[in-house]
Each structure stands twice: as C-alpha cells, then as structure tokens.
Amino acid sequence: MRDFHDPKRSPIYAANGALATSHPLATQAGLDVLKRGGNAVDAGVTAAAVLAVVEPAMTAIGGDGFALISKPGQALYGLNSSGRAAAALSTEMLMGQGWSEMDDASPHAVTVPGVVKCWESLLASHGTIGMEEALQPAIAAAEHGFVVYPRVWSDWTECVPKLTAQGAGGQHYLVGGTAPKMGSIHKLPALAATLKTIAAQGAKGFYEGAVAADIVAELRARGGVMTEEDLAGHSADPCTPVSAAYRGIDLAELPPNGTGITAQIILNMLELFDLSALDPHGVERFHLEIEASRIGYAIRDAHVGDPATMGADVQALIDKAWAKGLAATIDASKRNAELPSADPNFQSDTIYLSCVDRDGMAVSLINSVFKGFGSGIVTDKTGITLQNRGAGFRVLPGHPNTIEGGKRPLHTIIPAMAMQGDKPKYCFGVMGGQYQPTGHAHVITNMVDFGMDPQEALDSPRAFWRPDEVLEIEPTLGQDVLDGLAAKGHKVGFTKSPHGGGQIIEIDHENGVLIAGSDPRKDGCAMGY
Structure with missing residues (x-):
C-alpha cells in the first residue's frame, strides 16, 4: 500500500471490467464499450484507435500491432501484425548505395503498416463488434478535434523538426510551423476521412x-520501392506465446520477431539473486537489473529477427541452465566491462493498453510507429503517419536481422501476460522503445519480489542506458543512487526524459476484483466499473 503522505495515486479497483491506457480519452472510449456490454477486445481496439488520433507521436494507423489474449477455458492467444519490408529491398541493394546502417528517416525504413489488419483480425477472432462501430470515437476525435494533453504536447514539440523536414507532416500536424499549443484543440480532417473509409470497407x-495508392505514391516520390502489392499482401498472423517461469508465475511473451524473450532472459538471471532482500530503489537492485539487461540485450542483438531467418532456437535462448551460467558472470560489486558470449549451447537447444472484461477475458495490446511520429513521412491526401520500423533492421550480410524484401524486422513493442496456472495474474506492458524488455523485468520484480501493487510498480523509478553506454537514472532516485552506481563503474547521469510508460491490470481471482494502474509518465489513466 502506498504512503498516503506521498502525492501519488492509488490503483483502480473494479469488479466488472477495467481498462488502462496512456490517454484519458482512450480509456473513456474503451470503458464506454465495456459498460455497453462489449468485451475486452472490443474495448481495446476502440481505445487503440482513439490513441492513434490523440497521441500521434506514439501511434498511428501507419504503425504496427501485437496482442496477447487470455480467455477462460482457452489457450493463450498471440497475434503478430508487424509489417514486412518492401519486396524489392535487399541488403545488397542498400550496400550498393553506400549504406552501412539503416536511416530511420528514409522511405526504406517504412515497413508495411500492420495495425489496421491487427484491429480487424482481433475483432473477427475475439470481438463482438465490427470495425465500423469500433472506429467511431476515433473518427469523432479526428473530425471534431481533441484537446492536446501535456505529455502529448511535449512529445509533439520534440518532433517538429522531423515533421518540417519531411514535408506533408507539417500540413496535418503543425500549426504555423510548430506543434499545436498545449490545451488547444487540434483537428485531423484527412485522417478522419481515411478512418471513415476503413470503417466502411474494413482493412481492405x-x-x-x-488509401494504399496514396501511401505508395508518397514513398515512391521519396525514392521508396514499396508497391500496392506489398500492402495488399500483409497478414496478421496468430502465433503461440513463449512462456518462462519466474518465482511462481509464468511470463508469457510473443515470439520473435518481437523481443519479449529478452525480458525472459533477463528474469531468468535475476531469479538467481535474492532481490527481496534489497532496497527496491537502491543501488544494488539497479546494478543487478542493468547488468542482467546488458547481457540480455547483447543476446537479442546477436540472434533475434524474423523467425524464418533466425539461427538460434527460442527455447535455447530462454534455457534456465544457460541463464545460470550467464548470471554467474554478474559481479555484484562492479560493472562488467566484458559481457559473456551471446551464444547458447544450441545442442540443448513501443502505446500500450491493458483491458479485462466482466467475463475474465484479458487483452494485452500494443501499437506503435517506433520513433516519434515514425519516419516523419505523412501521406498528403490521407493524413497517415508512416512508421520507421525498418530502422530495426541491420545492413549486415549473414546477420539474422539483416534487411531483405518481405522480412519482418526485430521489433521492440512487446505485450505481456503473467499467468498463474491457467489463469492470468498480470495483464501488462511497458512502452518506451528499447527500454521495454528491461521495463517488463522491472515491473514484474516490483510486484513479485517487492510486493508492489500495479500503480506502485509503475510509479517506481527506472534506470536504463543509452547506446553510448551512459546509464541514465530518473531523478527521483536521487544523488546517492547515482553516486553508488558510479562507484560500481557505471558511467551514470540523470535522464532528461522519463523511461517509457506502462499499464498493468492485476486479476484477483479469489475476490473477483481487478486492480489497475497507469503510468504517471504519460497523460493516461486506469478506469473500471
């Protein structure tokens, strides 16, 4: 239980249904669906569509989607609706043009958007309403306008140079060459018209x-090679989640090309340490978390990509015996300068929302455009922000994640579900680009090892590192923690922006109650009834 003298919020308790998103308008829209008798998928898709309008730096119909669904009496269901690279792309082609790494502002970084097919597939397989009904709140927000919230405004402002440089984005998303003012009302008429087309015709x-022709024309005008056939061939693919045990729960993640197994690799190592004996906001806890994460991310970077081209077996990567050897390389007294080998013994072989309905269906749903406003490329006629997920590829012949036509890139967005037996315990996710696997490990250990409720687990300060290996801690951890981590050999500083966001719903099956939290790093909220 939180300290009531500390100005933070309590989790939401609900008996009939709960929804947690990163924006109040989305939470309200989804909750309205639940209260009308819709199920968790109906509410989740409705809320996600609203987020694609009101939180435009984070998500859009030009992005991707993944989902996990737990339904009583059925096996855990996973859906991968991430897009593929244009068929005409190849590592050889880009290297011939002088590329050695991906350019996240290039049309070649735009993969086929998967989120619209994600929504339609979820509604068809598990929902009770259709796209036409689910999109109405999003259409209304785009057509009549929405108020720009503080965190949304902050993210928007940071992306003004990108939108300006890319052209049409300024037409739809800038006012007088800058972001709309915080607290102002912004309308997106072109996007509203596009959403109406999707509502009437479905994903087709x-x-x-x-709409497809406009996307292709925009990319072709910039030197891209995507075709209408690339778009028409997109599929949202059901997949079997991957589970790994952690102190009495089973953490379920989607398999690659997502990076959820990275969180499982990290937790496999942390399980070998007595975290509960440590201060949850102390130096020792964060040192262990970061050292395990550094190893986990090195393994991710070496092996994870499109499963069709991965050489490593997923079960080998999350093997407990291998994790024991990895954990033995972690020195509790200092930062390891050299990480262990990222190769297992193969012989043994970034928006997020959570929703649970009155019948116990739990939905963990995540959509994203990757970087802020994705590639920054926005279609002129249809107002669609296009993601830059292709920036997750390598330009490295022979690497499992090197770019090739028709491949899916390594993907950072990862919905999760923590199960106890055959029932969901935590329906959760953590946003924040590369931070997400560490974020999953952080909130799970907060709840399992330190006994925090969902809101406390999300409020808890965070630490993560930049690519140049500077460990950035949130200022709420204080100077003592910064100094303590520095003493262990970390190059450390205070972060200027918070690490990600997140939503969690805990399901208390014994009492028939839902306990929901929403990350204070965003504008959102949890609501229930």
Missing part, C-alpha cells in the same frame, strides 16, 4: 484502393 479500405 486501407490495404487496397485509394
């Missing part, structure tokens, strides 16, 4: 016809 209205 996005992947074929005039």
Whole structure:
C-alpha cells in the first residue's frame, strides 16, 4: 500500500471490467464499450484507435500491432501484425548505395503498416463488434478535434523538426510551423476521412484502393520501392506465446520477431539473486537489473529477427541452465566491462493498453510507429503517419536481422501476460522503445519480489542506458543512487526524459476484483466499473 503522505495515486479497483491506457480519452472510449456490454477486445481496439488520433507521436494507423489474449477455458492467444519490408529491398541493394546502417528517416525504413489488419483480425477472432462501430470515437476525435494533453504536447514539440523536414507532416500536424499549443484543440480532417473509409470497407479500405495508392505514391516520390502489392499482401498472423517461469508465475511473451524473450532472459538471471532482500530503489537492485539487461540485450542483438531467418532456437535462448551460467558472470560489486558470449549451447537447444472484461477475458495490446511520429513521412491526401520500423533492421550480410524484401524486422513493442496456472495474474506492458524488455523485468520484480501493487510498480523509478553506454537514472532516485552506481563503474547521469510508460491490470481471482494502474509518465489513466 502506498504512503498516503506521498502525492501519488492509488490503483483502480473494479469488479466488472477495467481498462488502462496512456490517454484519458482512450480509456473513456474503451470503458464506454465495456459498460455497453462489449468485451475486452472490443474495448481495446476502440481505445487503440482513439490513441492513434490523440497521441500521434506514439501511434498511428501507419504503425504496427501485437496482442496477447487470455480467455477462460482457452489457450493463450498471440497475434503478430508487424509489417514486412518492401519486396524489392535487399541488403545488397542498400550496400550498393553506400549504406552501412539503416536511416530511420528514409522511405526504406517504412515497413508495411500492420495495425489496421491487427484491429480487424482481433475483432473477427475475439470481438463482438465490427470495425465500423469500433472506429467511431476515433473518427469523432479526428473530425471534431481533441484537446492536446501535456505529455502529448511535449512529445509533439520534440518532433517538429522531423515533421518540417519531411514535408506533408507539417500540413496535418503543425500549426504555423510548430506543434499545436498545449490545451488547444487540434483537428485531423484527412485522417478522419481515411478512418471513415476503413470503417466502411474494413482493412481492405486501407490495404487496397485509394488509401494504399496514396501511401505508395508518397514513398515512391521519396525514392521508396514499396508497391500496392506489398500492402495488399500483409497478414496478421496468430502465433503461440513463449512462456518462462519466474518465482511462481509464468511470463508469457510473443515470439520473435518481437523481443519479449529478452525480458525472459533477463528474469531468468535475476531469479538467481535474492532481490527481496534489497532496497527496491537502491543501488544494488539497479546494478543487478542493468547488468542482467546488458547481457540480455547483447543476446537479442546477436540472434533475434524474423523467425524464418533466425539461427538460434527460442527455447535455447530462454534455457534456465544457460541463464545460470550467464548470471554467474554478474559481479555484484562492479560493472562488467566484458559481457559473456551471446551464444547458447544450441545442442540443448513501443502505446500500450491493458483491458479485462466482466467475463475474465484479458487483452494485452500494443501499437506503435517506433520513433516519434515514425519516419516523419505523412501521406498528403490521407493524413497517415508512416512508421520507421525498418530502422530495426541491420545492413549486415549473414546477420539474422539483416534487411531483405518481405522480412519482418526485430521489433521492440512487446505485450505481456503473467499467468498463474491457467489463469492470468498480470495483464501488462511497458512502452518506451528499447527500454521495454528491461521495463517488463522491472515491473514484474516490483510486484513479485517487492510486493508492489500495479500503480506502485509503475510509479517506481527506472534506470536504463543509452547506446553510448551512459546509464541514465530518473531523478527521483536521487544523488546517492547515482553516486553508488558510479562507484560500481557505471558511467551514470540523470535522464532528461522519463523511461517509457506502462499499464498493468492485476486479476484477483479469489475476490473477483481487478486492480489497475497507469503510468504517471504519460497523460493516461486506469478506469473500471
């Protein structure tokens, strides 16, 4: 239980249904669906569509989607609707043009958007309403306008140079060459019209016809090679989640090309340390978390990509015996300058929302455009922000994640579900680009090892490192923690922006109650009834 003298919020308790998102308008729209009798998928898709309008730096219909669904009496269901690279792309082609790494502002970084097919597939397989009904709140927000919230405004402002440089984005998303003012009302008429087309025609209205032609024309004008056939061929693919045990729960993540197994690798190592004996906000806890994460991310970078081209077996990567050897390389007294080998013994072989309905269906849903406003490329006629997920590829012949036509890139967005037996315990996710696997490990250990409720687990300060290996801790951890980590050999500083966001719903099956939290690093909230 939180300290009531500390100005933080309590979790939401609900008996009939709960929804947690990163924006109040999305939470309200989804909750309205639940209260009308819709299920968790209906509410989740409705809320996600609203987020694609009101939180435009984070998500869009030009992005990707993944989901996990737990339904009583059924096996855990996973859906991968991430897009593929244009068929005409190849490592050889880009190297011939002088590329050695991906350019996240290039049209070649734009993969086929997967989120619209994600929504339609989820509604078809598990929902009770159709796209037309689910999109109405999003259409209303785009057509009549929405108020720009503080965190949304902050993210928007940071992306002004990108939108300006890329052209049409300024037409739809800038006012007088800058971001709309915080607290002002912003309208997106072109996007509203596109959403109406999708509502009337379903996903076909996005992947074929005039909308698809506009996407292709925009990319072709910039030197891209995507075709209408690339768009029409997109599929949202059901997949079997991967589970790994951690102190009495089973953490379920989607398999690659997502990076959820990275969180499992990290937790496999942390399970070998007595975290509960440590201060949850102390130097020792964060040192262990970061050292395990550094190893986990090195393994991710070496092996994870499109499963069709991965050489490593997923079960080998999350093997407990291998984790024991990895954990033995972690020195509790200092930062390891040299990480252990990223190769297991193969012989043994970034928006997020959580929703649970009155019938016990739990939905863990995540959509994203990767970087802020994705590639920054926005279609002129249809107002679609296009993701830059292709920036997750390598330009490195022979690497499992090197770019090739029709491949899916390594993907950072990872919905999660923590199970106890055959029932969901925590329906959760953590946003924040590369931070997400560490974020999963952080909130799970907060709840399992330190007994925090969902809101406390999300409020808890965080630490993560930049690519140049500077460990950035949130200022709420204080100077003592910064100094203590520095003494262990970390190059450390205070972060200027918070690490990610997140939503969690805990399911208390014994009492029939839902306990929901929403990350204070965003504008959102949890609500229930």
